[in-house]
């Protein structure tokens with residue numbers, strides 16, 4: 001598409017509604033389903049590649065070229081080039097069988113087109129190859145990574161001014177899995193540290209009276225104690241500081257290992273992690289990696305796929321009674337399978353209540369999926385938008401509980417957010433953010449407790465050595481640059497970045513309307529049920545042919561339908577009309593009440609649930625509505641309508 005000539009039909013000077021103005025801004029955000037913005041991307045790429053080359057040439061212009069000017073004429077050079085071209089062509093050809101994430105016909109998994117500013121920033125940065133393990137290897141992009149952390153903190157409503165000692169801190173990870181692992185690591189370090197101080201016999205600092213109390217400080221109290229300890233150390237002579245640092249270090253859980261640590265502290269046991277049953281399997285991985293053991297991950301029941309806080313409170317009561325420590329409670333903001341949002345406000349309340357009763361633990365929010373929905377709830381000046389303000393933009397969204405959950409983000413201890421999901425950035429970009437940076441020093445490698453002053457320079461100086469605080473070593477500075485540039489071009493508030501998630505939630509509302517119509521039109525042949533009211537932009541549909549009462553047969557029906565809606569690497573891409581994903585409803589996950597209700601609505605006899613075929617699950621269609629062009633204003637019929645037309649043809653043909 002030429003950059004100057006737009007569609008003949010609408011000239012830009014006619015009076016525009018704010019609505020259409022926003023659409024025009026979105027037009028420039030992505031490469032587009034048809035590659036509409038190809039020339040824009042191409043110009044950027046050529047411009048910045050040349051720019052990079054000039055940078056090389058201007059480094060020491062007096063250095064003569066190392067590769068001779070005639071090199072390209074040598075047969076060996078040409079043979080190499082030929083080999084390279086052949087392989088690149090083969091790669092490029094093979095990649096044509098990739099999944100068409102960019103297309104509005106793709107409503108499967110949590111991925112879509114890439115934001116142009118991020119893609120361009122990533123490609124621009126790659127030839128400089130910065131390594132964000134430390135500022136020595138990445139003088140610019142480490143700084144940008146720290147800024148990304150502050151940008152995300154602001155979106156969450158956390159202190160984002162590095163001059164404040166309790167400023168938040170965020171860093172990038174390879175993905176949500178590692179960010180969740182980092183949350184576990186930090187929580188454990190903070191929880192176990194007071195016991196190390198007690199065991200080290202540190203004088204002059206008021207410490208908890210016994211190990212149980214020390215292991216169960218509320219997170220705020222744990223951080224306060226750690227800060228107190230740092231200040232005390234700071235005031236000691238050099239020799240004393242070294243002595244006491246080493247004493248405390250030798251007693252830490254990270255130093256002793258879980259076995260020795262708990263052998264020395266018989267009053268406390270390996271803590272539990274509480275998470276809803278909808279939690280992502282990265283939590284299971286994290287428990288194993290940290291050595292806490294999968295058995296310590298306690299999965300709590302849900303109601304309509306949101307964490308059941310009554311069950312949480314009961315478990316906490318039992319833990320208190322049985323003196324079972326809790327490391328953290330995980331709440332999910334946008335569950336991977338259903339997009340549902342846990343009642344964070346109630347989880348935070350439970351934490352505060354338990355903390356007052358001497359059962360301290362932290363609250364981590366797994367917002368790998370839903371994090372960027374937070375932009376919908378922020379004014380450009382950083383204030384939280386009221387429920388009324390947010391709901392003006394939508395028909396149903398947000399439910400009051402959903403608004404309360406986003407409002408409660410301000411009070412949680414740490415959050416996982418994936419820029420490579422709803423941030424529309426290339427893979428390799430997850431993020432961990434903690435509300436108060438001060439505990440992060442506990443993760444430092446080598447152990448380093450002392451820092452002086454609390455000004456901005458100090459914060460940046462400390463965390464520019466980010467490699468010391470994270471599980472990874474070398475990592476992509478280009479990824480950090482990409483996230484930073486996206487957050488700068490589209491600040492994380494409702495009027496800027498928020499336009500994109502807003503579009504996805506509107507698409508989900510339109511999708512639900514179409515699904516309702518589909519259900520009516522197909523009523524003669526099919527039961528169509530939305531198992532849970534979707535909280536955001538993920539919509540699942542359960543189906544059963546009318547007249548069938550058997551769970552196994554219903555499941556087989558959906559499996560057959562899915563065969564036409566799934567990627568099939570053995571066939572050309574174009575034979576597929578649409579791509580969706582699936583998930584299963586299982587009694588053990590959904591819970592008895594919800595499972596019975598759904599089966600009833602589908603006309604399935606619950607007695608067939610554990611029948612002789614052993615079928616105990618129902619496959620359902622899962623639609624991730626994150627493509628920015630799902631609601632098509634240019635063409636007469638939207639992709640969502642087309643999808644349902646296609647679905648009805650398929651169902652009638654089965």
Ligand SMILES: *Cc1c(COP(=O)(O)O)cnc(C)c1O
Pocket residue numbers: 174175176177178180280282332334335336366367368369418430
């Ligand atoms: C995707 C996801 C993860 C894992 O993130 P990766 O980036 O795939 O490692 C964790 N939690 C939730 C809720 C997710 O949706």
